[in-house]
Amino acid sequence: MDLFASPHNCQLQRFCTRTYHSQAWKVDALSFNWETLTVYAFPPLPLLPKVLLKVRQEKPKMILIALDWPHQHWYPILKSLSQGPVWPLPQIPHLLTQQNNHSAQSTQNLKSGCMADNIATQTTPLSKAVLDFIL
Numbered sequence: 001m002d003l004f005a006s007p008h009n010c011q012l013q014r015f016c017t018r019t020y021h022s023q024a025w026k027v028d029a030l031s032f033n034w035e036t037l038t039v040y041a042f043p044p045l046p047l048l049p050k051v052l053l054k055v056r057q058e059k060p061k062m063i064l065i066a067l068d069w070p071h072q073h074w075y076p077i078l079k080s081l082s083q084g085p086v087w088p089l090p091q092i093p094h095l096l097t098q099q100n101n102h103s104a105q106s107t108q109n110l111k112s113g114c115m116a117d118n119i120a121t122q123t124t125p126l127s128k129a130v131l132d133f134i135l
Contacts, residue, residue, distance in 0.1 A: 003029040003041040011040055034060035041065065049074045055081055065089070 005015035007023050017024040035058040042065035043051045052074055
C-alpha cells in the first residue's frame with residue numbers, strides 16, 4: 001500500500017490519501033495501524049518524525065523514501081530503524097511526486113531503504129527486489 005498518495009501519484013493500486021477520495025483504500029495514513037501491512041511511503045517532510053515514531057512502535061514491513069539529511073533531529077531515528085542497505089534514487093526528473101503533485105526536482109538527497117529485515121537484501125540502487133516490492 002502507498003501510504004502518502006493521491007490518485008494522480010500513487011505507486012501502488014492500494015493507496016491512502018490525506019482527504020477522502022473514492023479510489024483510496026483509506027484516508028489519513030497515520031490514523032490506522034500498520035503493524036501487519038507491507039507498505040511504501042514517501043511522506044511529506046513535516047510528517048517524517050511522526051512516520052518514524054509509528055514505524056518504531058508498529059514495525060511494519062516498509063520501504064521508505066526520505067531525505068539523507070544527517071543534521072535533522074529525526075535522522076538518528078531513521079538510521080536506527082533502517083534494516084540493511086540504503087539505496088540512492090536514480091537521477092531521473094520527476095521520478096517522485098507528493099500528494100500536491102509537487103515533483104521532487106532533484107532526487108540527489110533522497111534515499112530508499114527497508115524498515116524490515118526480510119524485504120530485500122540486494123545492495124544495488126533500487127534493486128529488482130525493491131522494484132518488485134513496490135510494483
